[in-house]
Amino acid sequence: MRFNVFGTPMKVLRKSGEWQLFRDSDVGMAVRVYDVVIPEELTEDQLAGYLDDIYHEMATAKHPNVIKVS
Numbered sequence: 001m002r003f004n005v006f007g008t009p010m011k012v013l014r015k016s017g018e019w020q021l022f023r024d025s026d027v028g029m030a031v032r033v034y035d036v037v038i039p040e041e042l043t044e045d046q047l048a049g050y051l052d053d054i055y056h057e058m059a060t061a062k063h064p065n066v067i068k069v070s
Contacts, residue, residue, distance in 0.1 A: 002070045003048060005055050007063035012038065012047055019047070 002011045009024040019038035022030040036054055052066040
């Protein structure tokens with residue numbers, strides 16, 4: 001799943017029962033974010049809210065929300 005996290009493109013993948021977070025780019029490069037651990041029990045519907053809680057300091061007038069892109 002891809003998200004716009006306050007203007008930063010990110011994606012979340014489920015691998016071996018755990019969520020993994022990546023910074024994404026327009027050219028297909030992705031860098032894993034190890035500093036953020038997403039609880040395994042979260043559902044897909046809860047991910048945007050969780051990312052909002054973790055990264056809310058990045059909010060700006062132009063990018064006030066976390067948006068699920070795909």
